[in-house]
Amino acid sequence: MTQTFVARFSGALVMTLTLAGVIAAAQAKLPTVVVYKTPTCGCCTKWVEHLKAAGFTVETQHRDDLTSIRQQQKVPPTATSCHTALVGPYVVEGHVPAADVKKLLAEKPAIKGIAVRGMPVGSPGMEGANPQKYDTLAFTEGGKTSVFAKH
Structure with missing residues (x-):
C-alpha cells in the first residue's frame, strides 16, 4: 500500500514538475513588451495587467506625450489609441x-x-457592460492597414 502511494505520488509529482517546466519554457519564449503610456492612464495599466496575466513580461515607460514614439514607429494616425508598445x-x-x-x-x-484604434468597450483594459465589436488592424511601414483579427 505504501509503495503504491509513493509510486502514484512520485508519478504525479513528475507530471506536475514537467507541466510547470513546459509552461515556464513557453513563457520564457515570449519577448518582453515595452509599453509607453502616460502616467495617469488607468486603462493602459489594466492592459498591462492583461498582458502579464497572459504570460508576458512587461516594462512600462511613462511619457507625457506619445506623439514622437508613434511617429518614430510609423503608427498610422488613423490607428492610434492611448498607449504604444514594442514587442520583438x-x-x-x-x-x-x-x-x-x-x-x-x-x-x-x-x-x-x-x-x-480608439478605446473600444470590451477590449482588454476597457472592459464594460456593453462590449463593442472591434478589429485588430495590421499596418505596414507605409501606413496601409488591413484586418488582422475581428472581435
Missing part, C-alpha cells in the same frame, strides 16, 4: 488582446505592427 520587431498600438500579440509573434507577418 513589432509595434502594438492600443488595446490589442494578448492572443493577437501571440499570434503576431507566432506567424511573423511582414508588417510593422498591429493596432486597435
